[in-house]
Amino acid sequence: MTTDASRIAGLAPAALRQLIEDGRGPRLLDVRTPGEFRTVHIPGSHNVPLDSLREHRAxxxxxxxxxxxxxxxxxxRAAQAEQALAEAGLPHLRVLDGGMTxxxxxGAPVNRGEARWDLERQVRLIAGSVVLVTGVVGMLVPGVHLIGTVIGAGLTFAALTxxxxMGMMLSKLPYNRGPRTDVRTVIASLRDRS
Structure with missing residues (x-):
């Protein structure tokens, strides 16, 4: 099975919005953290964080x-979720092109909650801060700047793969977790819609 992004079927926001407005809206699975989901999500979507989806995909x-x-x-992350579900036997899923951004x-409708920083912004803050601090300290303490080099290598690997x-680790923090997604409740909701 190929794993390149070219096999993933995308759906433009305007097309999804039209399907929803016409009453033909597909099931929406939001694979972000519960904290991100609570901040903003598409009305009617179900929050199933990527880790939970992988764990309970069967x-x-x-x-x-x-x-x-x-x-x-x-x-x-939606592309990673698509790959996990495809490997489990559910092909032909679609990913919202460009995601929530x-x-x-x-200008599509959203439900809003308490504002929080999304994971990507948190990663930029942590990585940038580590590189900045180790770069400054490295002027006084030889070798400390190499920590920034490791962070850069990690970010390069993250982009390539x-x-x-770092994002996966940050998603485990209480700030990002929010209330735990009850997989049984989501499945019951999906079953009721069938």
Missing amino acids: EFLTHLDQDVVLVCRSGA AWEAA NTCA
């Missing part, structure tokens, strides 16, 4: 069909 398979759109902030830019270890 349970979801019997309640999902081809009319599913995966959503995250920019599309990267594009959805909001298009479309994964982010």
Whole structure:
């Protein structure tokens, strides 16, 4: 099975909005952290964080069909979710092109909660701060600047593999977790819609 992004079917925000307005809206699975989901999400979407989706994908398979759109902030985590579900036997999923960033830019409707920083912004803050501090301290203490080099290597690897270890670690913090997603409740909701 190929794993390149070219096999992932995308859905433009305008097309998804039209499907929803016409009453033909697909099931929306938002794979961001509960904290990100609580900040802003598409009305009617179900929050299933990427880790939970991977862990319980077999349970979801019997309640999902081809009319599913995966959503995250920019599309990267949704693409990972699509790959995980495809490997488990559910092909032909779609990913919201540009994620919530594009959805909001298009002026599409959202439900808003308490504002929080998204994971990508948190990663930029942590990585940038580490590089800045180690660069300054490195002028006084030889070798400390190499920590920044390691962070740079990690960010390069993250870009090449479309994964982010720092983001995965940050997603485990209480700030990002929010209330834990109850997988059984999401599955029951999907079953009720069938």
